Amino acid sequence: MTAAGIPKPREKRPYAPRKTIYELPPLELECMKVVWEQGEASVREIREQLAADHRPLAYTTVETIMDRLSRKGAVARRKQGKAHRYTAVYPKSEARAQAVGALVEHFFDGSRQALRGYLEGAPVNEVRRSRPVAPASPPVRPRTATRPGRPAKGQARLDTSLL
Known part of the structure; x- marks a missing residue:
């Protein structure tokens, strides 16, 4: 607060600089x-x-x-x-080099020759049309009862006292 009791405007903090x-x-x-x-x-x-x-x-x-x-x-x-x-702040060529370096590191274990081999072995149309692969989502398991005799969540409980 200022001396006049007016709140100070909130300052924007800088984000941590990106490495790449x-x-x-x-x-x-x-x-x-x-x-x-x-x-x-x-x-x-x-x-x-x-x-x-x-x-x-x-x-x-x-x-x-x-x-x-x-x-x-x-x-x-x-x-x-x-x-x-x-x-x-930095040129596009530097950004491109960083991105390709990360691709090689993450998908080809740091081997540029492995990337080259992949690109040379793949059909040209496949390379041009390739899209980033989405991460696989974990399989969805059906809900089941957690204890024997208990219904799964969302299922009605059967009253067996009248049977």
Whole structure:
């Protein structure tokens, strides 16, 4: 509180900087792609580009995403008039190298030759159409009674006193 009894505005804490770009959520990565393409962009320009790419978003949504990217250290921003201009802190080529390195490490045990062999052995159409594999969800077990003689959850209990 200030001396006049007015509460102080809450300060935004910076996020911990990301070690790699591939850790960014998809929407943040889409905004980064626009910044990389344009070199420097405002929220309005980023929003217009995303809308042109069939991803219409509210101005405030893009503004929030860019603020988060700034606090994570992925973009630098400078004030120009009433708006902010954003530039990427590191180039797209570095981000790509980090992402490929992570792919090799996680799926090919650190072997670039294994990745090359996979790509050379797979049909071209399969490589072009390949999509990330979703993690398998655990199998759903049917609910059963936890104790003998007790009905499963959601089942009616049979009154055997009248039988």
